[in-house]
Amino acid sequence: MLSGLYKIVACITSSLAKGDALLTLVSDRGAREVFFVASARGNESLFRWVICEFTSSPSEMEAYASFAFRQLEFVAGSFNGLKNMSKPYANLVAAVVRHLSALSDEGGRIFSGPREVVEAEFGPYGVNISDENGATKRNSRAKRDHTLIWQKRERSFWWHTKLEPDHDRIHFCPGDLQEGGKILVGIFCYHLTT
Numbered sequence: 001m002l003s004g005l006y007k008i009v010a011c012i013t014s015s016l017a018k019g020d021a022l023l024t025l026v027s028d029r030g031a032r033e034v035f036f037v038a039s040a041r042g043n044e045s046l047f048r049w050v051i052c053e054f055t056s057s058p059s060e061m062e063a064y065a066s067f068a069f070r071q072l073e074f075v076a077g078s079f080n081g082l083k084n085m086s087k088p089y090a091n092l093v094a095a096v097v098r099h100l101s102a103l104s105d106e107g108g109r110i111f112s113g114p115r116e117v118v119e120a121e122f123g124p125y126g127v128n129i130s131d132e133n134g135a136t137k138r139n140s141r142a143k144r145d146h147t148l149i150w151q152k153r154e155r156s157f158w159w160h161t162k163l164e165p166d167h168d169r170i171h172f173c174p175g176d177l178q179e180g181g182k183i184l185v186g187i188f189c190y191h192l193t194t
Contacts, residue, residue, distance in 0.1 A: 020045055044068055044104070048097050057089055058082040058188075061096070068097070069104035072172075073182045075150050081188030085168045092163065099161040099170055100185070102127045107183045111174040118159075128162040132194065142193040146171065148186050157186045167191045 020042025022035050035046045047068035055061050058079035065074055085092055102125035110121040115131070122129045136142045137158060146157045157171035171187035 022049060040070075041105075044070055044101075048101060052094055052097055055093065061089075061093065065100070069100045071104040071108055071182050072100065073176075073184045075148055075184065075186040078186050078188055084190050085188065086164065086190060087168075092168070095163045096170065096188075098125075099127050099163065101125075103161070103170075103172065103183055103185070107174065108177055111177050111183070122161075128165070130160065130162070132158040132160075136194045139193065145192045146187070150184060150186065155184060155186065157184075160187075160192075 020036060020038050022033055024031050025034050035042075035049060037043050037046055044067070047064045051061050051064050051068055055064065058081075061082070062074065062077075062079040065072070065079070082089060082092060082096065102122060106122070106125060110118055113121070118131075119129055132142070132146065143156070148155055148157065155173045155175065157173050159174060160169045160171040162169060167190050169187070169189050169191060170185060171189070171192065173184040173186060176182060176184060
C-alpha cells in the first residue's frame, strides 16, 4: 500500500446527489477530507486526486493510471521516462495529470475531427499539443526514437503534449481511435530527436 493511502475516504453517492466533490467533513473527532463519487467521471477524479496527493514516484502513478485515465492505454514502463524530465516528480505530477486528463476526457472527440484544429481544441484545457513536422518524420533517427512495439505492432508516437515550451513531453499515438480503441501513451521524456 502506498504511504498515506489508508487515510483516503471515498463515499459512493446516489446519482441524484449534487455530483462529485472533495469535501472536508468535521466531527467531534476532527476534520477529514472525503471524496464523494456520484459518477464514472467522479471515480476517475478520485484517482487523479490520489495520484496528485499521495504518489511520490512514476511507478506509483502508473499503478493508478488505468483508473484515473480510462480512455487511455499506456505502454508498460513508459512512466519511468518521467525520471528524465527537467524537474523532480513532485513538481511534475499536477501538470502530467492535467495533460493526461485532457487526453482521456477530450482526446477521442478532438481526434475524431480534422487534425488541423487539434492544437486549438486542446488550448482551453491548458494543454499545448502538436504533431512532429515532416522533416522530423523523415529523419531515420527521429523515427526510431518515436517508434515502439505495442501488442506486436509498430506504433509511431509523433503527437505530443508539451509540459514546457521546449522540453518535457508526453508522446502518444491516436491511431487506434478510428477502430474504436483508445489513445496510446508511450513515451514520457525530456525531448526526443527532431
